[in-house]
Amino acid sequence: MEIELEINDVERTVEASKSDSLLDVLRRNGYTGAKRGCDTGACGFCTVHVDGEPVKSCVEPVTKVRDASVRTIEGLGEQDDLHPVQQAFVDNTALQCGFCIPGMIMRSTALLETNPNPTEQEVREALSDNLCRCTGYKKIVEAVLDAAERMNSDTAVAADGGQAVDGDGGAGAGTECSLGGCDCMEGDQ
C-alpha cells in the first residue's frame, strides 16, 4: 500500500506493508539515522518526532502516521550547520559510539520545546526511556542543559531585535530559528 506523510518538511508517498513500523519505512527510504536497537520500544534509539511529539518509531505502525508530519535526525541540522542541541552534544563530548545519539537528540529537542528551562532531574527523567551504554549519561545530561542555555540566549537576542551571535563553540547554529531553535531549521525561507 501507499502511505502519504511529510518527512522533514517534504511530502512523501512511500510504499509500505501493513505490518511495517514507521522505523521500517524510514530506514527503507534512506532515513537511517534512526537506529534499530530492540524492535520493542525498549531502548529509544529509533526516537523521531511525529507531529512534534517524540515517538519510538519501531513500535509505531506506519498506518498510524498517515498524513502526519515526521521529523528525523536528518531534518535537524547539517554537519556544517548543527542544531544547538547537536552542537551542545559535540561540544560536551557527550557521545562515544553514537548509536543511541540520534534518538537521544530527538528526545532532547522535544523536551526543550515543551520545557526550555529543565532542571537536571527533568532532563534525566525525559531521557530515561533512551538507553546509553557508553557514557553513564553524565555528559549527555550536561549537553542538554548546555543546549537549553544556548537556545535561551539565542531567543533572548532574537527577541531583542538583534542578530543572534555565535556563542561558545558555534552555538549560533540555531540563528535561523528565532523561537527557541527548535525544529524549524528547514523550509522556512
Next chain:
Amino acid sequence: MSNDDETPKADGGTASQSETVEDGRSEEHPLEWDEPENNDKAPDERDSVSHRTEKYDDRKLVTGQAKYTADYEERYPDLAYAAVVRSDIPHGHVTDIDTSAAEAMDGVDAVLTPESDAVPDTKYTSAGQSYPEPSPWDMHVLNKHVRYIGDPIAAVAAEDRATATAAVEAIEVSYEEYDYVTDPEDAFDEDAPQLFEGSEVENEIVGHDYDCNRMAHIGGELGDVDAALDGHTHVHETEWETIRQSHANVEKHTSLAYTNEDDRHVLITSTQVPNHTRRQLAHLFDIPIRDIRVTKPRVGGGFGGKQAMVVEPIPLALSLATDRPVLYEASREEEFYAMRSRHPMKVKARTAVTDDGDIEAIDIYALSNTGAYGSHGMTVAGNVGSKPMPLYSKVPNARFEADIVHTNTPQTGAMRGYGAPQGTLALEGHLDEVARDLGLDPIEFRRRHHMEVGDLDEIAGMMGGEGANRRIRSCGLDECIERGKDAIGYDDLEQPDEDHLHRGIGMALSAQGTGVAGDELGAAQIMMNEDGSFHLQVGGVDIGTGADTAFLQIAAEVLGCDEDDIIVKSSDTDVTPFDYGAYASSTTYISGMAVKKAAEDAKARILDWGAKLLDEPVGDLETGDGTVYSETSGDSVTLEDIGYEAAYGDDEREHILGKGTHCTEESPPPFAAQFADVTVDETTGEFEVHKLVVAVDCGVAINPGMAEGQIEGANHMSYEMAVSDGITLDEKGRAEVADFDEYGLPSATETPPIESILVETHEPTGPFGAKSVAEVPTNTVPPALSNAVRDAVGVRIREMPITAEKIKTKLDERET
C-alpha cells in the same frame, strides 16, 4: 595442536606453572627509560594532545549521517537477510533437521545445516585473539552436538527479514537429549554430565580435564604462601560472587558479507578485531588470508563482545551459497542468550596479616563458569589475579589459581575489565573486611602495601608472560586517593537526622594493564598530499571510543599541522596496516605509538624538504602551525609549499610517506581510586547511592573529554555489576532476559551522579606519556559499594548484586 607443554603468552600473561623470578630482572627492566625528548612535552607546549579536540566522527554521528553495518543495507539492492535456528535444549544431539517447509517458502534463497557444503566443519574458537590462539578450538559454525540453549544449528537467507524469520520457524529440529549441568560447582565433577570428549577439542589449553568439564587450570605463586598462612594469627578468608553481565552493545552484532567483482570476499562488520577476524575466516573457510577483506564502519559499542568472530561465518557461508550479499543482524533476544557475556565467577580471597597490620600473603582462587565453550576462558581467569594482585606489590607472598569450567549455559567471552572486575571485587572487598576486623583504617591499610614508582611487578610476573615483570615508571595512586577523598567528602560525612538511616563511604583501588605485555602489534602509515594535508591509515579500531580522534591528535602534535588537515582511515584490512585490534586497553598506547612513529617518519622527510626550500640545516628546523620554520632565522615555509614541491618539483620528486609499527614488552598499569557514598535504611535494607567518585591515573590524557567519557561510562557499567541481576538463567540454562526491559542497564534516572577525576602522570613508554583508561574504572564499584554498605550498617554483601533484600536479611541475622 596443544598448548599443554607451553607457557601460553596470553592476554595478561598466564602460565601452566609457577615461575620464580629470575635474578637480573632489574637489569632487564630498568627504571630509566630511553624516552625521546619529544615524547615528554610540558602541558603548555602541547598543541593538540591534551586538548578537548572535537571527536572526529561527531558531526556525522549527531546528524545521523554516520554509517554502521546495518546502514549499508541500502547500497546492496540484491541483499539477502540471514536468520539462525538455535538449540531449544541445553544439551543433546541433533538427529534430524527438516528443512523442507522452509525451502519451499517463497523468497527463501538458502537453508544451511551442518551438512551443507558451504558450511565449514573445521573447529575454531570465536575468541579474537593473537595467534596461536590462547583459547581452545571447540566450536563449529553450525552444530549437531548442541551444548546450550542458543547453539546455532541451521541458517537461512531470504529476500527480507520477515521471510527469513518465518523460514527459521518452519524448520523442525529433532534431538536426542542428554543430561545437562548449569551450575559450575556441580559441573566440576567426574560424575557430572560431560560437555566435551577430550578428543573433540583441538588447541587445548593448559590444565584441561574434560572428564570433569574443566577447560583449563592456571596458577602461579610468589614466595611461600602456605608457610605465611601457617605463621600468622590473622588469617582471613572470604568468598565473593559476580553476575553474568551482558555487554548490551547498543548496536547488535551485525555483519554483511559479499564477494565483489574482483573475487574478493568482503565483510563489512561490527568488530573490534578486523585482522584477527580475517585470519579466523581464512582458517575456517580455507580461503587465503589475502582474499578476504574485513572492513569496519562505525561500531555501536564493543566492550569485548565484539572481540570475537561471533557472527561473521554465517553471512559469509550464506553469501557463498547464494552468490548474493547477505546481512546478518542478530536480534536483541539473541544478544542476550546467544552472543557473549561476562564470565560469572566465585572468587575466594585469603590473607595472612601480622599484628602490626602487614600483609604477609595474599591467596586468591577463582572458579570461572565459561559456559558451553571456552573462548577467552583461560585468559580472562588469568586476569582475575594478574590485574588486581600486583597493586599490592609490597606483599612478599602471593598465589593465584583458577579452574575454568564448562556448563550448559550461554557462551561467555571478553568483556571490559577482562577478569579484573571479578578479582577486584574479591580483593578490595576482602582487604576492607580485614582492615575493619583489625581496627585499621581501610585506606591507610592499603597505602602501606600498594604499588609505587620503581617497583618491579613480580606478582604479575609469577603467572608468566614475557613482559609481565613490569617496572613501574608512573603511579598516581596517592593523588587518586587524596583527590577522591576530597571529592566524596570522606572526612566530613554527615549522618542523616533519622535514626534508621545510616550513611557510609566505601573505597576500592584498581590497576589494569595497557595492552598485553609482549603480545601486541600496531601499525600506521601517513601519506602527505600536495596541499599539505595528510591521509592517516591505521589498523587501530575505533569502536566508538574516539580512537580515531586520539590518533589524529597524536599525528597532528608531531606534524605540527592543523587537525582538520588529517583524514583518518582506520580498520580496513585491504588498506590499513596490520593491527591486533581494540582490546586489552591497547589502542591509544600501541596503535597510537605506531601513529606517532609514522608521523615522525613523515616529519623527517618534511624537514628534509624544508631544509632544501629554506636553505638551512635540518637541525635548525621544526614543524608547527602548518609550517616548517627555522628556530634560528625565523623563516618558514608552509606544508602546502612543501607538498607541492615534493610532488611536482623540477629536480627531484618524492611522495612523502611515513611508516610506523609498534610492539613492546611493556604494559604499564593505569590506576583508579573509587569512592561510593551510600545511605542505607536499616529497617528495610533499601539504599541510595548519592555519588560515585573515581579518580584515574591514565598518564597523559590525549583527549581529556574523551578520557572522562570513558571513565564515566566504565563506572556506569561497573555500577550495573553491583546492583543489577545481569542475565539470569532458568533451571535449563535458558536466559530469562530477552530484551532491555528485562535487563538491568541503569537508565538516566537510575544512575547515580558520577564524578570522574583525571590524575595526570607521565608514562614514558606511552605516546606523549599516555597509558590506558577505559577498563580500570570498570572494576571498582562492586567492592566500593559493598564496602560502603559495610561502613553504613555493618553488614557485608559478597554476592552480587547488592540488593535491599540481601542487606535486610543480613541485618536481621545480626539481630538474632
